[in-house]
Amino acid sequence: MDGYAIALVFAVLFGLAIGSFLNVLIHRVPLGNSIVAPRSSCPHCGAPIRIGDNIPILSYLMLRGKCRTCRRPISPQYPIVEALTAGLSLALFIKFGPTLQYLLFFLFCAALEVISVIDLHHRIIPDILSLPGILCGLAAALLLGHVSFVSSLIGAIAGGGILLLIAFAYERLTGRTGMGGGDIKLLAMIGAWLSAWSLPLVVLIASLSGIVTGLVFIVTSGQGLRTRIPFGPFLSLGAVIYLFFGPLITRWYLDVLS
Structure with a gap:
């Protein structure tokens, strides 16, 4: 795998990680809650999300869209936001390359x-x-x-x-x-x-x-x-x-x- 292909993979992984954080913002900002603490938890039973269950998209698929503790359904919004953010990151990287322009416009698109x-x-x-x-x-x-x-x-x-x-x-x-x-x-x-x-x-x-x-x-x-x-x-x-x-x-x- 050449350097450019590795960079594209990194752009996707970076987008997935930021997408997971965007889900935190989407949930907490309208409520006026801290975006730092406490740890993410199930909106139904309140059980803290394990680190292994917080892998973007993959954890949702492995858990079949349900909370590990209470087995109630998790909103598909979470993997959709993560996938969309990864797609935006990849598209912006292809357009701008590894530049400050890529990072700043990624910030802009993430905010949107x-x-x-x-x-x-x-x-x-x-x-x-x-x-x-x-x-x-x-x-x-x-x-x-x-x-x-x-x-x-x-x-x-x-x-x-x-x-x-x-x-x-x-x-x-x-x-x-x-x-x-x-x-x-x-x-x-x-x-x-x-x-x-x-x-x-x-x-x-x-x-x-x-x-x-x-x-x-x-x-x-x-x-x-x-x-x-x-x-x-x-x-x-x-x-x-x-x-x-x-x-x-x-x-x-x-x-x-x-």
Whole structure:
């Protein structure tokens, strides 16, 4: 096995390990609990998770998705998050190689992943994730130079401003609150990381994917227009797609126009 192949394996293992930690964040951050102590435990019986039962994905398969102590089912969210994080780590390593850019954008994608799952479960986007994420995006612009600091700053301001205007207009027209402050701060974070130029495409992807998903849920849930779907996961999806394919999509769109 050559050096590059070994590096790819390391990227996957690194992603699996971080994915396991992301599950801790997803569970504890909304509750305001410490992410350091106590040790992870079964959410049903409270039995501490053994070290040998905490191996990403593998332990879930060996235990057949059940707690060793009480035999009640473990949420499939745990191996899904671990596998997704490993996939993101591998894709980012292939794109950027063993660079600071890989590490920082992995941090960005991991934060989006945690935010998305928390938003799906609790319909909230914690400020403790989005606000430091804005600052980290501005710092990344200075460290990496992938975008100018001015563009990053404008992206943060414009990202928050766009959704703030949309939320204000929706509330004025319908008399209902349609978008939370968490979504506004999340788009500001995305703008800080990816620059102001990314925002139109990110919002477009998020809106289209959100509309399609919303229509499916409206039809299948039986709740009609009362169905409420969090927007954070779709903004995160738009950001990740832009990160990997933004320039390619933009060139294709300009070619179509011309």
